[in-house]
Amino acid sequence: MITLLIQAAGSIETVMLDNDKLMVVLAVVLIIWIGITMFIYATDRKIDRLESSVKTLLSEKNPPVDQS
């Protein structure tokens, strides 16, 4: 099992060092992209919370008018 893992790590190593180490750049770019994605999601959640609090504030200010 451990030898298998070492072999897998070794093959990753060859892929990363092949082609003028281009895959290292891909790894870096993907890490940045995942970070940006997480940031986008976090910002969306924050805006969601803000919007819902604004909504409750609005409904407290102007309670819905009874149409009858």
Add this chain to the structure above:
Amino acid sequence: MPCKYKTIRLAIIVWMTLVLLGAFSFGGVWLNIPKLAMLEHTARNLYFHVPMWFTMMALTALSAIHAIQCLRTNNPVSDIRSRIAALIAVIFGILGLTTGSVWAHYTWYEGTNIWWNFDPKQSMAAVQVLIYCAYFALRSALDDPRKRARISAVYNIFAFVTVPFLLYVLPRQLESLHPGAEGNPAFSEITDPIMRVIFYPAVLGFIGVGWLLYTQRVRLARAVMTLQNIEEDEHLQTKT
């Protein structure tokens, strides 16, 4: 947050991840890009640098559409949309300028210390970004929100009209190192067809990312506007 937005967001993120993977694909049978002298691996910058400008142009168009809408309807939300689209456009423009500068430094100006050489394409793009920066200067000079919305909408439409001239027409009339200029073949003639497989999806993906950032900012600005309106109402009520 509507379910539709979540789906689109996920789609854009997955799409962009695939584009990034494709942009670096190498050594396989498919998507091998030709290795040219001077360009070498930097040819891959085509997938990142050029979509910045496409995204900027898409956002300026969006901004101008909402500026027209703002003049027609006087709707403050159109003003917000127009402003935010211009803001994200400026950000993508600055990214386009910096990435272009870095790319040029290591290819055209290899072995020199030049980062910025006032190449016509470069200069015109910088002027374009400055024209949109002036939009924000104009906005900050006007206090009355309705007046600000109308005057800046008019300026915005003029700014948009300059986009095709500054980014397409003028650089093509002048001698420039940038592809698509006088004495230089354009994209269609010098780009290997295989690069289009990644290039066009990259353009779409970056426009998608621009749209995500735009949508977030619009929602934020709308929430701020509602809060300001509530504050003003309270202020009026305490006065009377």
